[in-house]
Amino acid sequence: MTPDLICPAGSLPALKTAIDHGADAVYAGFKNATNARNFAGLNFDDKALGSGIEYAHQRGRQVLIAINTFPQPGRIAEWHRAVDAAAEMGVDAVILADVGLLAYARQRHPELRLHLSVQGSATNYEAVNFCRREFGIRRVVLPRVLTLAQVEHVINNTEVEVEVFGFGSLCVMNEGRCWLSSYATGESPNTVGACSPAKYVRWEKRGAQAGEIAGEHMDARLNGILIDTFAPKESAGYPTLCKGRFDVRGDTYYALEEPTSLNVLEVLPQILKIGVAAIKVEGRQRSPTYVAQVTRALRAALDQAGSSSYRVNPAWQADLAKVSEGQQATLGAYNRPWR
Known part of the structure; x- marks a missing residue:
């Protein structure tokens, strides 16, 4: 069976675009700290979400709502209201990470379909089965740290549907549980919903210094910390912090993680073979x-991946290369050579 293609919707235009180009479902979030992409100008109020749900359902597609940050002390009612609103508006599932929210959703809305977010960090079938037994989850989004053999092992030992990432940015941290962002800004993606919040970002133009190419340079800072310097005409x-270039013992390079995008086109037949239920695209902020x-390319690839004659079309790779982080x-972990 062909896995569902789950695509990001950071706005109503993005939602409609995903549906129009072949997504089986989109995932979105509210305009508040309950979702892990809480950037200004993104996400949905009730009116926009209602329009999006109607647009998707009229075309036989689904809308999933990510309420995947962790409730903060004294503010738990905000997360409860988000779950209630999603249920009342008729979403097809909510994507949750916090066990307290899972318990609340199951008790308050027993008919609501629950998915365990990648932020829940369930990397083995025991954790998945625990959440099925205690909270009735129907699907789990696995963290991007497992090999295909390890994903298959989970699938073979649970009745819960398994969703994996197929394209988009990677995270060097534990799926957004970022101590770097917390250290630099005092705010974490799993508490306020934004990695390196925009209010702390500053761009500063300056002239060339010794050893640099002549011309106007751009310095990028996060809460005053110099993250990167971009040469003239260099894409910024x-x-x-994790994707910055730093001076380490006199050598400047991507010391923590190079900008790169996950791309599973080459291994789609194996993904289908092991029984993955859904493939997810990262990028609600895009x-x-x-x-x-991305939706167009993956839709075409998925529709052919079950054939013995499947070959990666260069046009698909070209489309994805245009939007890959760092152009690579x-x-x-899907092709990790060690075990």
Whole structure:
């Protein structure tokens, strides 16, 4: 059976774009700290979400709501309201990470379909089965640290549907549980919903210094910390600590993680063979153009991946290369040579 293609929707235009280009479902979040992509200008109020749900359902597609940050002391009611709102608006599932929220959702909305978020960090079938037994989850999104053999081992030992990532940015931390962002800004993706929050980002233009190419340079800072320096005409990425370039003993390079995107086109037949239920695209913070290109390419690939004659179409790779972080791709842990 062909896995569902689950695509990101950071806005109503992105939602419609994903549906129009072949997504089986989209995942979205509310305009607040309950979701892990809580950036200004992104996400949905009730009116926009209602329109999106109607648009998707009219076309036989689904809308999943990510409420995947962890409730903060004294503010738990905000997360409860998000679960209630999602259920009342008729979403097809909510994606939760916190066990307290899972318990609340199951008790308050027993008919609501529950998915365990990648932020829940369930890397083995015992953890998955615990959440099925205690909270009735129907699907788990596995962290991007498992080999395909390890994913298959989980699938073979649980009745819960398994969803894996197929394209998008990687995270050097435990799926967003970032101590770097917390250290630099005092705010974590799993508490306020944003990695390297935009209010701490500063871009500073300056002239060339000794050893640099002549011309105007761009320094990127996060809460005053220099993250990267971009030469004239060099593409500048969003300044996150993990993907910054740093001077280490006189050598400047990506000391923690190089900007790169996961791309599973080469291993799609194996993913189908082991019984993965859904393939997820990262990128709710990305543009509708990104959503269109990735959805179109993966839709075409998935529709052919079950055939013995499957070959990766260069056009698919070209489309994905245009939107890959750092203009490079990896199979990540799926092709890890060690065990």
